[in-house]
Amino acid sequence: MIPAAFEYTRARSLADALKAAGTRGTKVIAGGQSLVPLLRFRLAQPSVVVDIGHLPQLQGIKRAKQGTVIGAATTYRDLLDSKLLHNTHPIIAETTAGIGDRQVRNRGTIGGGLAHADPASDMPAVVLALDAVLTLQSRRGKRSVPARKFFKGPFATAMKKDELLTEILLPFLPQGAGTAYESFEQAASGYALVGVAAVVAVSGGAVTHAAVGITGLADTPFFAASAAKLIGRTPNKEILRAAAAAAVEGVSANEDIHASAEYRLHLARVAVRKALTTAAGRAG
Amino acid sequence: MATLFGSGIKRREDPRLLTGRGTYTDDVKLPGMLYAAFVRSPFAHARVRSVETKRAKKVAGVVAVYTGQDTKDRVNPVPCAWNVPNCDLRTPPHPLLAYEKVRYVGDAVAMVVAESRAAARDGVDLVDVDYEPLDAVVNPEKATGKEAPQLHADVPGNVAFTWKVSGGDPAKTFAEAAVKVELRLLQPRLQPTALEPRAAVATWNDAMGQLTLWVTSQNPHIHRFLCSVMLKVPEHKIRVVAPDVGGGFGSKIPGYADEALVCFAAMDLKRPVKWTEDRSENYKVTIHGRDHVEYVELCGTKDGTITGLRTRVYAGLGAYASTAAPGIPTILHGLMYSGPYTIPNIEGTVYGVYTTTTPVDAYRGAGRPEATYLIERLVEVYARKIKMDPVVVRRKNLIPKDKFPYTVATGITYDSGDYQGALDKALGMLDYKAFRAEQAKARKQGRYLGVGVTTYCEICGLGPSQVAGAVGFGGGLYDSAVVRVYPTGVVRVYIGGKPHGQGEETTFAQIVADEFGIPIENIEIVAGDTEATPQGWGTYGSRTTAVGGPAVKLAADRVKEKAKKLAAHLLEASEADLEWKDGKFVVRGSPDQAKTFGDLALMANVAWNMPPGVEPGLEASAFYDPSNFVFPFGTHICTVEVDVETGRVKILRYIAVDDCGPQINPMLVEGQVHGGVVQGLGEALQEIAVYDEDGQLLTGTMMDYAVPRASQMPKIETASTVTPSPVNPLGVKGIGETGTIASVPTVVNAVCDALAPLGITHIDKPLTPATVWAAIQQAKGGAR
Amino acid sequence: MTQTITLNVNGQALKAQAEPRTLLVHMLRDELNLTGTQVGCDTSQCGACTVLLDGRAVKSCSVLAVQAEGHKITTIEGLARDGTLHPVQQAFWEKHGLQCGFCTPGFVMTTVELLRDNPDPTEDEIRHALEGNVCRCTGYQNIVAAVRSAASALRGSRRPGAAVSGG
Ligand SMILES: Cc1cc2nc3c(=O)[nH]c(=O)nc-3n(C[C@H](O)[C@H](O)[C@H](O)COP(=O)(O)OP(=O)(O)OC[C@H]3O[C@@H](n4cnc5c(N)ncnc54)[C@H](O)[C@@H]3O)c2cc1C
Ligand code: FES
Ligand code: FES
Secondary structure, three states: OOOOOOEEEEOOOHHHHHHHHOOOOEEEEOOOOOHHHHHHOOOOOOOEEEEOOOOHHHOOEEEOOOEEEEEOOOEHHHHHHOHHHHHHOHHHHHHHOOOOOHHHHHHOEHHHHHHHOOOOOOHHHHHHHHOOEEEEEEOOEEEEEEHHHOEEEOOEEOOOOOOEEEEEEEEOOOOOEEEEEEEEEOOOOOOEEEEEEEEEEEEOOEEEEEEEEEEOOOOOOEEOHHHHHHOOOOOOHHHHHHHHHHHHOOOOOOOEOOEOHHHHHHHHHHHHHHHHHHHHHHOO | OOOOOOOOOOOOOHHHHHOOOOOEHHHOOOOOOEEEEEEEOOOOOEEEEEEEOHHHHOOOOEEEEEEHHHHOOOOOOEOOOEOOOOOOOOOOOEOOOOOOEEOOOOOEEEEEEEOOHHHHHHHHHOOEEEEEEOOOOOOHHHHOOOOOOOOOOOOHHHEEEEEEEEEOOHHHHHHHOOEEEEEEEEEEEEOOOOOOOOEEEEEEEOOOOEEEEEEOOOOHHHHHHHHHHHHOOOHHHEEEEOOEOOOOOOOOOOOOHHHHHHHHHHHHHOOOEEEEOOHHHHHHHOOEEEEEEEEEEEEEOOOOOEEEEEEEEEEEEEOOOOOOHHHOOOOOOHHHOOOOEOOOEEEEEEEEEEOOOOOEOOOOOOOHHHHHHHHHHHHHHHHHHOOOOHHHHHHHHEOOHHHOOEEOOOOOEEOOOOHHHHHHHHHHHHOHHHHHHHHHHHHHOOOEEEEEEEEEEOOEOOOOHHHHHHOOEOOOOOEEEEEEEOOOOOEEEEEOOOOOOOOHHHHHHHHHHHHHOOOHHHEEEEOOEOOOOOOOOOOOOOOHHHHHHHHHHHHHHHHHHHHHHHHHHHHOOOHHHEEEEOOEEEEOOEEEEEEEHHHHHHHHHHOOOOOOOOOOOOEEEEEEOOOOOEOOEEEEEEEEEEEOOOOEEEEEEEEEEEEOOOOOOHHHHHHHHHHHHHHHHHHHHOOOOOEOOOOOEOOOOOOOOOOOOHHHOOOOEEEEOOOOOOOOOOOOOOOOOHHHHHHHHHHHHHHHHHOHHHOOOOOOOOOOHHHHHHHHHHHOOOOO | OOEEEEEEEOOEEEEEEEOOOOEHHHHHHHHOOOOOOOOOOOOOOOOOOEEEEOOEEEEOOOOEHHHHOOOEEEOHHHOOEOOEOOHHHHHHHHOOOOOOOOOHHHHHHHHHHHHHHOOOOOHHHHHHHOOOOOOOOOOOHHHHHHHHHHHHHHHHHOOOHHHHHOO
């Protein structure tokens, strides 16, 4: 499999990259773990490919006032190796360890994955549950979009054609919150049949914060708003089971050769219950 | 010198492979080489109205574009080479490039040849084909129906053949039987996925009229013959080289249009041409395996004696009959319906059926896994019905050790066996009783544990050539070796087989080192080049050790006989007074009077002093044709836990006890078992090729076809028993396929055992979590 | 429209020509004649093409050759030193961790990186770390054994993986 011909340049600066992003027929490449396979199948045929993978402005994990900020071109590998993230958002490593494989994680970037918005990718569930804020930048300027308004459909996001995703802000977790990621993998690709990220904070035996992000189940990863109804309640078995059922209620589930819609919904309920249970167990 | 036979020495092929210095076909690079790429049908069934190549020919770097019209009169179709008799077999031609109709997604309609891989690929995009789509049919049973589209004009009902086997009096037995069980079994298609995709490099010497083809082949001599037929080039003008081959599993046995077309282009353009398959191309055009829909029945007494077995099998062949395809669900399947048991009454009907899908041919086990699966599933269901332990039922029906050679109802004769011995060993490794107790306890806690047992035997070491002829196989099934001794005492052995991972560069050298008492470093095994090696029939059907091994041994014996004559002459002793001791011929009683193998190698090659009437040189060849097949056997046991909430199957233990006779290199035997078992676990748990109703392959890449990965597979506990085969002088049997043959029913039996409390008797493989969960829901009456 | 790419392969600084669309694996194989790195799929699933890029295991079928500009690549051909196998290669040999050998370079390269990060991995960790590599022949058991054995050899020799790998 050989891509159609294109030109390649390396962006020398963020400004360079933004200029390129606005040009017709141009595609940016970060880790290339999604783009190169698409190029190989000629499912993408850009005339120019601009490399942003190495730009220092897009790299790194740092502590900011509101939370931890991750540069869009930070590799999964760097997420796994980050002490800071282990402390502030352990769910990132927990999830990342199951994304692709070692080699993919060495090159794939968090921003590339989110921008690509594969409905079966893992990280969307996490940024949804964490209420992350994504910085989108173009030559016209910068804007912040909550993750919960970012995913618009399969491989579709709120990004304008000329925008790049530059940063992901993960707000600090609420006091005493526990997190967990539960997924069931498709045996061939390793992508999620269903993946669920949960954040649960508990105080005095009652839930004070609950958030659930779900990927793989529907054609768009989504935030299960109903989880908020857990607030004020005791996170026992029955309640979490009911919350899990509520989280996927009315969802029109994907169906393919790997899983029926019915089975996906069932797995989603199981995954939500398990993620909530684990997160609640880690809370406090 | 310690003998090497039986010793687990490190492989001699490894250093080159470990350092990246092996030569696989795509590694071959020739000056001026062009690259080919194929335009393939996106439709499963369509009429080809026109193929327009103008735009493609204008692409920079494109040298030529060929269509079916261009080639049809200059080449012959891909031949089918296993013409099974007495079954009204119809094998319509498979043109190298389609010109009237395409019959599966991937059927080639044009070939682009260019200066680079990239340009060839660019050209493919610009060949405009006008198709008139026709209806597709992908299920072999449905394809025989009245409404099904017809693939080939002269094959009514798409039935390629109707093959029958019978022995005893099955009709009467079934009519009178106390207990009957029946199942409808699906044995889905599998995509072999040798890790190296197929590839071919051809070069044509115009002055000499000679063609050289490097190709990913398990059997270069067969490819030479098939290319000769397709290209109309005499066989002696074709050299086929199979260099290092990255796995085959049957998929590199058949002749394909692709390599012939690469040769055609090289001949036409007078430049070398290379083609290498992409994985997604491989999944569409390289053969698939299995694809059976089976209706099977077993009958017996209430106390566990099996009296009869009956089958009706729809075996999907895909769009055309691939090289060995007709023989797989018949000779290699139906004749094995007795398994390791004494089943006196057997009847089977196998329909070979064309469907608008990728051709199906031999895939690891080839016919025997399908047979073993149906027998072992039936035995399990039968045992459950009569409320007996399935192990007890098996034991009761196994062919007793003292009954070999044993002729089963289908008419073939098993060579040797101690089936009970293997069963006992495997049960001991598990502690079957303890597991049953644990299972009972777990059930009380709402956990679903299961144990599956398979006692199997299989037919391999293919096989006597006379039988090959009688069953319509278009070739012989002997194998061959030339042992050539050089003046300095080093040895080359040229073999007719073509190992591609099995390790015969090592094991055959072990045989020869023992024979000659020389260091293994002084021996080289040469395989894969038809220019150097004697006519042989390739590596498949677990035959290379069992048929090629004896050939090596025989040729070495002949060399040694001659060396002995020479030694006697040189030592002025009679041959009867010589003994072979520590790598020397020694005159009995005078240890100083001796000639080493090295001495004799030199003296034979310089021929200064040969015995009267003896020719110079030290070399011999042997063609070994076995008197029968060989029948390895064993018992596999697996324990599982099923998570009924998600349908996930966890393998707790996997035990494999196999008997392939004496083991030349136990380390390699174990490796074959590991690999075979995991391939079977893939089949049992996660692998399946899926077509939609329109004949589109939905598992067309590794993103959707679930080849097992390290993290998905358990550890395998192996052991063996040793029952020599009387068939060949080494006593050896094949071990390449037993793992795949035995493991599939073992796992399915275990899962069905685990779910027995829910009333589940059978679930069709692969037992993915989704499938198991759905079965559980159904058993619970659809409640959820 | 080929570009000149300057990079370091197996310790050697060199220049190569490639079109921007050329995959790193094809440049290694076709231009640099380093045919030890294999191609087993087209969806970046099989790992046969694994090489080290600045010391990290990557699938060279999902890296453009032009992206390697200015970087260090280590391929299977760069592991053995003066005819002595790298401990990982040696362990694959001793434990019969290969059959057809087509997947082997990829497994060896991934293992080299793994053992540098985790000198004493458990069986589960090994199986997880090798998720990106497919072997159709061995059933993985002897590969896992080889990795364990290599780990112990490397720990014994106290030679950090980085030093031997050249990555
Ligand atoms: C074998 C394999 C297995 C995988 N398994 C999983 C899995 O289990 N779970 C999972 O979630 N994912 C999986 N992935 C996908 C992987 O996570 C993504 O490929 C990766 O995260 C994408 O990041 P990248 O940097 O490589 O993106 P690239 O491939 O470089 O780019 C992807 C797309 O995003 C665009 N893009 C990249 N960066 C930006 C940016 N900053 N702003 C705007 N647009 C941008 C590109 O133009 C392109 O369209 C797998 C991939 C492979 C190859
Ligand atoms: S060839 Fe690169 S992962 Fe398969
Ligand atoms: S050894 Fe053949 S694929 Fe691994």
